[in-house]
Amino acid sequence: MSEALQTERERIAPPEKGLPLFVAMCRSLFSFRKPRSLRANLAQWNALVLLLTLALLESVVYQMVTAGLISDLDSHLTAQATRLQAATARWKASGTPADLNFLKQLVHGDRINEFTANSIYIKLFDVHSGQLLTLSPQLEQISIPLSRSDFTAALQGRRVLSVVGDRDGDQAHTLTFPLYDKSRLMIAIAQVSQSLQVIRQVQPVLLLVLGIVGLLAALASYAFSFYLMSQELRPLSRLIVTMHRLSAQHFDIRFHPARLTVEIIMLTQAFNQMLDRLQASFALQRSFVSNVSHELRTPLTAIQGQIDVMLLNPELKGEMREDLQGVSAELRRLTRLVTNLLTSARAEAGMFPRPFDNGGQIVDLDALLVEVAHQARFINQQIRLEVEHLEQVGVPGEADLLKQLLLNLVENALTYTPAGGEVKLAVIRCDSVPAEVVTETAVRSKEWARLSVCDSGPGIDPEDLPHIFERNYRGSYGREVRPSGSGLGLFIARLIAHVHHGAITINSEMGKGTCFHVWLPAAVEGAAFRSS
Amino acid sequence: MLYESDEDFLFQDVIMITNQPKKRILVVEDEANIAQFLKRGLTYKGFDVRVAWGGEQALQEARGFSPDLVVLDIMLPGMDGYEVCRRLRASSDDRLQIVILTAKDELSDKVIGLDSGADDYVTKPFVFEELLARIRARLRRSEAKNQHARQIVVGDLVIDTAARQVCRGGEPIELTMREYDLLELLAQHAGQVLPKEVIFERTWGYDNEAGLEIIKVYINYLRSKLNAGGKPDMIYTVRGVGYMLKAPSGL
Numbered sequence: 001m002s003e004a005l006q007t008e009r010e011r012i013a014p015p016e017k018g019l020p021l022f023v024a025m026c027r028s029l030f031s032f033r034k035p036r037s038l039r040a041n042l043a044q045w046n047a048l049v050l051l052l053t054l055a056l057l058e059s060v061v062y063q064m065v066t067a068g069l070i071s072d073l074d075s076h077l078t079a080q081a082t083r084l085q086a087a088t089a090r091w092k093a094s095g096t097p098a099d100l101n102f103l104k105q106l107v108h109g110d111r112i113n114e115f116t117a118n119s120i121y122i123k124l125f126d127v128h129s130g131q132l133l134t135l136s137p138q139l140e141q142i143s144i145p146l147s148r149s150d151f152t153a154a155l156q157g158r159r160v161l162s163v164v165g166d167r168d169g170d171q172a173h174t175l176t177f178p179l180y181d182k183s184r185l186m187i188a189i190a191q192v193s194q195s196l197q198v199i200r201q202v203q204p205v206l207l208l209v210l211g212i213v214g215l216l217a218a219l220a221s222y223a224f225s226f227y228l229m230s231q232e233l234r235p236l237s238r239l240i241v242t243m244h245r246l247s248a249q250h251f252d253i254r255f256h257p258a259r260l261t262v263e264i265i266m267l268t269q270a271f272n273q274m275l276d277r278l279q280a281s282f283a284l285q286r287s288f289v290s291n292v293s294h295e296l297r298t299p300l301t302a303i304q305g306q307i308d309v310m311l312l313n314p315e316l317k318g319e320m321r322e323d324l325q326g327v328s329a330e331l332r333r334l335t336r337l338v339t340n341l342l343t344s345a346r347a348e349a350g351m352f353p354r355p356f357d358n359g360g361q362i363v364d365l366d367a368l369l370v371e372v373a374h375q376a377r378f379i380n381q382q383i384r385l386e387v388e389h390l391e392q393v394g395v396p397g398e399a400d401l402l403k404q405l406l407l408n409l410v411e412n413a414l415t416y417t418p419a420g421g422e423v424k425l426a427v428i429r430c431d432s433v434p435a436e437v438v439t440e441t442a443v444r445s446k447e448w449a450r451l452s453v454c455d456s457g458p459g460i461d462p463e464d465l466p467h468i469f470e471r472n473y474r475g476s477y478g479r480e481v482r483p484s485g486s487g488l489g490l491f492i493a494r495l496i497a498h499v500h501h502g503a504i505t506i507n508s509e510m511g512k513g514t515c516f517h518v519w520l521p522a523a524v525e526g527a528a529f530r531s532s
Numbered sequence: 533m534l535y536e537s538d539e540d541f542l543f544q545d546v547i548m549i550t551n552q553p554k555k556r557i558l559v560v561e562d563e564a565n566i567a568q569f570l571k572r573g574l575t576y577k578g579f580d581v582r583v584a585w586g587g588e589q590a591l592q593e594a595r596g597f598s599p600d601l602v603v604l605d606i607m608l609p610g611m612d613g614y615e616v617c618r619r620l621r622a623s624s625d626d627r628l629q630i631v632i633l634t635a636k637d638e639l640s641d642k643v644i645g646l647d648s649g650a651d652d653y654v655t656k657p658f659v660f661e662e663l664l665a666r667i668r669a670r671l672r673r674s675e676a677k678n679q680h681a682r683q684i685v686v687g688d689l690v691i692d693t694a695a696r697q698v699c700r701g702g703e704p705i706e707l708t709m710r711e712y713d714l715l716e717l718l719a720q721h722a723g724q725v726l727p728k729e730v731i732f733e734r735t736w737g738y739d740n741e742a743g744l745e746i747i748k749v750y751i752n753y754l755r756s757k758l759n760a761g762g763k764p765d766m767i768y769t770v771r772g773v774g775y776m777l778k779a780p781s782g783l
Contacts, residue, residue, distance in 0.1 A: 290637075293635070293637060294607070294635050297635040297656040297657055298563060298566075298635070298656070300656070300657035301563075301566055301635075301656040301657040301658065302563060302565035302566050302569070304657050304658070304659060304660070305565075305566060305569035305570065305573070305658075305660055306565065306568075306569045308569070308573065308659060308660035308661065309569045309572050309573040309576070309660060312573060312576050312577075312660075313576075332659070335657050342637070346637065351637075353637075353639075354638070354639060354640075355639055356639075357638065357639050357640040357643065360639065360643075361643075364709075364710075366710070367710065367736075370736060370744070370746055371662065371665075373742070373744050374661070374738055374742055374744075375659060375662070377742050385744075386744070386745075387744045387745070387746060387749070390746070390749045390750075392708045392710070392711075392753070398639045398642075400642075400655050401639075
């Protein structure tokens with residue numbers, strides 16, 4: 001696809017791949033204005049669902065990890081307690097007395113080396129008074145007193161697990177239990193404890209990591225969903241572009257989706273059917289207009305011709321001649337109106353005039369202007385119609401259409417100029433055009449022809465000026481002077497100018513007059529005379 | 533030639549110009565109303581007119597009548613109008629001019645007519661003087677083609693009518709179609725004053741200028757081209773009457 005076509009396509013339909021897709025993705029993340037993008041919505045829901053699921057999962061993970069770590073710690077405590085008990089039993093069995101020395105040995109616990117983690121501290125209390133007998137040598141300071149309930153429970157022979165915390169928020173687990181000798185005599189109450197500090201340090205890190213991972217996962221999901229949705233919705237984008245390309249002339253486009261998802265198939269089938277109906281409707285409209293066109297032309301030709309020939313007769317004089325001339329003038333006006341109507345109806349049915357089919361012709365504008373001036377001289381006898389300037393210049397196009405254009409402009413000028421005024425016609429060759437013509441026609445031509453129809457009428461109201469070429473538009477002055485006007489003349493004039501790659505500009509001054517200038521690209525000056 | 537008064541030479545010229553055999557026109561049209569006004573109008577304007585109602589009849593008439601020009605309505609019952617046109621063209625020489633009457637809107641339909649051998653087309657509905665002008669223009673074309681190649685020499689102006697080329701003092705002059713037509717007409721009647729009405733009718737096909745002063749514009753174009761390089765004027769304006777081409781006095 002060429003560059004221009006690609007960007008045009010992106011303008012119409014959402015982008016599907018590459019950088020534009022990425023840009024669209026980022027934009028849609030942060031845009032909150034309506035309407036929202038479908039893909040963005042779908043991707044967002046996807047990401048949200050993922051986020052919620054992950055949140056749930058992650059909280060479970062978090063809980064489980066924490067609980068696991070703590071229970072791990074507790075089983076360490078329990079294991080230590082069991083070892084202590086076993087050690088006590090062994091030593092007593094070997095006859096060691098239960099004196100302080102012995103106790104001091106006990107609280108040494110396991111040997112510590114560089115690899116030892118999570119130190120467990122041991123404290124031994126007197127069974128009678130609850131006083132501290134001895135403690136692990138590493139412990140320099142006691143922050144946890146022996147609680148009465150733990151002491152009582154241990155005295156009864158139970159092992160008690162407690163959670164203790166201090167003012168700074170540090171926590172530790174303690175396991176309080178009785179120490180027996182071989183003969184089941186309680187020697188002391190032992191308490192082993194371990195700090196939860198490490199676990200408490202791990203927890204926020206875990207939280208952070210889980211949070212970041214969750215967010216990233218959601219973003220990734222959004223991105224992938226967005227991309228995948230774009231692919232799935234590609235047939236939809238193509239549909240949009242195709243629909244843009246449709247016009248009254250191009251109805252042959254039917255849509256055959258490459259990806260066969262059910263919903264897309266149904267959509268395109270409905271679309272194709274609608275196009276079929278539209279095409280049939282237009283065809284009907286076209287044939288109707290063609291038939292009507294032919295039916296109208298025949299009687300108009302017959303009547304016009306019969307009247308024209310009657311007027312050739314010099315015997316016809318006075319009132320009879322005047323009456324007949326009146327009829328002739330009205331008939332010509334009717335013919336112009338019918339021609340305008342037919343052109344308008346054809347344009348609506350998609351049959352725009354095409355002056356360049358089969359190569360087209362070169363129209364001599366000077367000859368055309370003479371024809372038009374001739375034909376228009378009866379429209380308003382009270383106004384002086386003058387050919388002011390005639391340069392010999394030809395333009396590519398269709399003579400009948402350009403004649404229709406000129407007659408519309410001249411009829412306008414002759415109708416809306418008060419009696420006694422004048423209408424001047426001119427055609428000149430020029431090599432430059434005003435800026436507005438360049439923008440309107442988008443055509444580069446070395447030489448241009450300018451047809452001018454200037455009147456000494458009241459001028460066009462600046463309020464009407466921007467609307468004056470609209471179909472059926474009638475300015476207030478126009479409605480005053482000729483209430484039954486159709487408003488079609490100028491619309492058709494501009495249509496014809498456009499299909500000839502030209503434009504119409506207006507110079508108007510209230511109270512002074514109006515000039516309509518028709519700019520048309522001129523034919524390249526070829527041989528001096530064209531052979532007939 | 534010397535003339536006693538304005539009226540004298542006008543009268544003489546008019547006789548010379550109209551003292552030509554009537555041109556024959558065959559009208560091929562199936563609508564009675566249209567055929568009727570065409571016959572009446574064209575007859576009134578000095579043509580010898582016959583009417584054919586369909587394709588077959590047209591071909592027959594053409595053989596017998598040998599028209600100079602055919603006005604052919606392209607929408608005929610029976611034989612297709614374009615086919616009639618092709619056959620008419622095939623069965624006659626270059627001299628025959630065919631003008632088709634078409635009610636079709638598409639330019640391509642009109643161009644098909646030209647491709648089938650027509651020389652011009654007029655779209656319905658038309659005003660009679662329009663058709664008349666086209667017919668006269670076409671006849672003038674074929675007349676020019678018909679004449680044996682010859683030169684018209686007026687002073688240092690040389691016109692080659694076959695090639696439609698103009699030289700003055702040995703230097704070629706580029707003229708547009710209409711300028712050439714005008715010059716050739718004046719040259720054919722060199723030394724005579726041609727009234728404006730005659731000029732307008734022969735060159736543009738209309739009966740009168742309707743006060744539009746068109747001829748003056750083209751005469752001036754012609755003058756500027758002919759007199760390029762400081763050459764003396766050859767076209768004389770006769771106030772209130774018309775124009776005359778003459779070698780400038782002294783030559």
